[in-house]
Amino acid sequence: MPTMVFSMLNALSVEPGHHVLEIGTGTGWNAALLCHRLGDQNVVTVEVDASIASEARGRLFAADLAPEVVVGDGAIGYGKRSPYDRIIATASVGTIPSQWIGQAHPGAVIVTPWGPVYGGEAVSRLVVDETGVASGRFVGSSAFMRLRQHRKNLPPTDRFLDQAKWPLGAARSRTTLSPDDVGDWICMFAIGVQVPDLFCRVTWGEGGSYRLWLFDTGVTSWATADYAENRSDFEVAQSGPRKLWEELEGAYRWWHQQGRPxxxxxxxxxxxxxxxxVWLDAPDNPVPLREAG
Ligand SMILES: C[S@@+](CC[C@H](N)C(=O)[O-])C[C@H]1O[C@@H](n2cnc3c(N)ncnc32)[C@H](O)[C@@H]1O
Incomplete structure (x- = not known):
């Protein structure tokens, strides 16, 4: 997706002479673009899959380019050629690996897709300071494959209801917030950053109706909200010590009150x-956390 490649390279803001680490070689195209701009000697790219790395090396070679293509786990960066002026990941993460920050010069820029467990993802552009803190805004929506070690490994949902049938002993209520209004990528992101251990599933019913299921990764609670067309309120069931629909609704309402940023x-x-x-507008304005996850 060239628009994504170029917008991320734009965010990386490389200058001649910069030494760059790329995580996720893939086809080798992004590495080739970096080589074209900075020279092969300034580009290191790490790919976890040896056969993908070997094919990329071949393609780069055919284009007269020879950056260092390393087979390894990009989650630990590549210490041997550090420190780097710029680090770019082309697979997404749920947390920023401390090795990337440790291998970055003060003032270095890290560009990586980042997303909470719930869903929603965006490209994060972080600047590393002399004390080892990386901070910065998101620069746009994204939807990358996760870095292999950052895949979500969510608990199977049958651990929540076991063999029992819905709604078991769940507390039933109704809500005016439509499950259909909380499914946009940015809305999911806003919910996910406030309730970091929440995840969801959808089961489809008749005529466009569906059930939105909410679970926590600690396997303590679940909730459902039932969507049907032309309804002004929706049935909710919540089970366990946490009220997951209420947490989601609180997160949604906060986002809405902030002007749907x-x-x-x-x-x-x-x-x-x-x-x-995660913060809104400035680092001293953290997003509220709904529940200690
Ligand atoms: C979206 S592709 C990268 C696209 C690439 N930059 C290009 O120009 O074609 C993501 C790549 O990340 C790789 N990957 C996944 N987990 C990784 C890890 N832990 N370390 C390094 N690479 C990883 C995948 O094998 C895949 O090739």
Missing amino acids: DFDRFGLTTRGGPAYQ
Whole structure:
């Protein structure tokens, strides 16, 4: 998808002489573009799949380009050729690997697709400071494959209801918030950053109706909201110590009250690893967390 490749390269803002690490060689095309701009000696690209890496090497060679193509796990970066001025990942992550920050010069830029468990994803553009903090805004929506080690590994949903039939002993209620109004990519992102351990599934019914299922990764609670056309309110069932539909609804209403901000009003700050903060407009305005996940 050339528009995505070029918008991410634009966000990377490379300058002549920059030393760049790419994670996810794939076809080798992005690496070739970087080589064209910076010279082969300044480009290192890491691919986890040896056969993909070998094909990319062949293609690059045929184009008279010879960046270092490393077979390895890009989640740990590539320490041997560090530090880097720019790091670009072309597979998405759920947390920023601390190795990327450790292998970056102060002032370096990291561009990577980032997304919460619930859904929604955007390209994050982080600048690394001298203290090892990486911070910056998202620059646009994306939908990449996850870096192999960052795949979500969600618990199977039959662990929630076991063999019992819906609605088991769930508390029933109704809501005026349509499940259809919470499914946009940006809305899912806004929900996901506020409820980091939430995930969902949909089961389809007749005539366009469906059931939105909510679960937490800790396997403590579940909820459903039933969508049907031409309805003004919708049936909800919630089970377990957490009220997952209420958490989702609170997250949605916060996002709505903020003026339904798009990806580019959100930002991320992290030292790498599982601890991070997502913020709106400025780093001192963190998004609220609905439940300690
Ligand atoms: C969207 S493709 C990359 C596209 C590529 N930059 C290009 O120009 O064609 C994502 C690539 O990331 C690779 N990948 C997935 N997990 C990885 C990991 N942990 N380390 C390195 N590469 C990984 C996949 O094998 C795949 O080739």
